[in-house]
Amino acid sequence: MVAAKATEPDRAGDLAPDAWVTGGLEILSEEGIDAVRVERIAKRIGVSKGPFYWRYPDRPALLKAMLTHWRAERTRGLIDQVAAETSARKRLDTLVRLALRDRYGSIDVARLEGAVRAWAAQDDVAAAVIREVDSERIQHLEGELALLGAGPTERSKLAQAIYIGLIGLYTVRRYTPEFAADPAYLAIVELVLSAAEGRRDGHQS
Template sequence: MTRRRAEGPEGGRRTRLSARDWAEAALAAIGEGGLAAVAVEPLAVRLGTTKGSFYWHFANRDALIAAALDRWEESRTEDVIVALEAEPDARQRLRRLFAQATEAAARDPLEVSLLATSSHPQVAAVLRRVTDRRLAYLAELFAELGFPPGEARRRALLGYTAFLGQTHLGRAVPTALPAGAELSAYLDGVMDTLLRPEPGPMG
């Protein structure tokens, strides 16, 4: 998080927080306790500041939630896609995407927390956008790998639902999932399933 240093009223140094600092803190709180954990005073304590800093950047709690959700969309989807595009091979991009997403979901409960609050209007809207974007990107990868549009979309949906299922299971019963070298072999199996050629006319 980027913080600027500024002179306090007595000439001392104080930390000037950015709106992104507040958004990141709100995301951490959502991951720990859902939307109910987004409260100004506890976040101010977490950040080592006062409520005045919050009101400098945001009109109210809903504005902070919106900023946090925008930050999640940017960092967990758009930034990931941009970084993956540096890999020229579509198969390697797909493998890396599943590996990174699986690792991130196991480390950070935020994805599950947001899915659990999908009935909230603000969360529902960003989940729709993120889901559409992720599925579209996956479909692009499968199309680049030679699958026709309809089949590329179907495999994108299969891959994404597998990721979501693994994410939920990893939070609920983490011992049910492979780890270490077994996880790598599991991901290879997922890739083999998703990239299996379409059956011929005789099945």
Template sequence: MALISSKVTPDRPARLTGDDWIECALAVLVESGIEAVQITALARRLDVTRGSFYWHFESREALLDALLTEWRARNTGVMVEALEGTTTLDDGILALFSVWVDHRRFDPRLDQAVRDWARHSEQLRGVVKAEDAARVRAISAFYKRHEFDPKEAFIRARVIYFTQISYYALHLEEDEAIPERMSYLEAYFRSFTGRDIDPAIAAAYRQGKPEGHDE
């Protein structure tokens, strides 16, 4: 009587998903710029054939559109969600601070990579401009919910948003700068709102620390 072999044939690797291609393309975009986001290079990096790509995307342009959709979802969506989940001025401003210093939530390298990409595309410059405007509108709406005059709300939103974006553009947003910026919390809050933060809320925020960082 023949024995039945107990050897199990290893499963073949699971087929890549569209998200796998997007994640790979995002990594290449951040590391090397948009010109490096090429189907052949991505396939080589993922160790698959070019044919695998076309199971998920009709063209490179379709993949690039998906990258922009993901950028919006990550970097604009997280800001909007942070503000919508708060009920007080103090909590909302601190929620923005937390998003901006936690690079697992707002990805400044991705944001900068898309802005670099936009330098070579007039159409994309319009997309980035519209996205900046959407972010400012979200912050402005937050200020208006807390009884700021509409014009003042808009200007304060621009100031707080473009101040942060300039930190990224100038590469000032480093982990070692977090403790120093935290020491200026009350001054930053007053500058961005014209009001004083509740000392108890400031103390609790410091004790909790921005998620993803250790002081």
């Protein structure tokens, strides 16, 4: 029995480390949390169910790993990609453009964001993660806007404008894509960044 496991073509060691997580996120984005089942993921990634239990003790452990992965890749991962930019404005502009990309690997970004939030509406663990992620994203925006010159009250409002606009755009992409105009959103972001810089330069906008 042990020997058979060691030579199975679908043994856990033959899979990418995040294969189960990626497969779960793909299904989540397409069909929602109730469709994320071990059997469904195994079929998608072309293995039997056996290797799943060599990596995760149960489905809840996989769901936790999915949330952790989503949080890391779609928040800190994006922030890290723009860290080398030399100005706050350039970092924010590039960050927004990265967030606007339609796909993250094989996954539709807008559908994934919507699916995670729908999951949070029925699950306390997911809801807690969403609250933390929203706070982390907005705090990062506030920090960059502060470097541009926005005061405490103003930068909070401006950060929320950027973030709520992005989440709204994701929603429009899913349900009324004909109105999902990235240039319109980028124009709003440009106005927000200019307003923050105007405060630094002592201008009224």
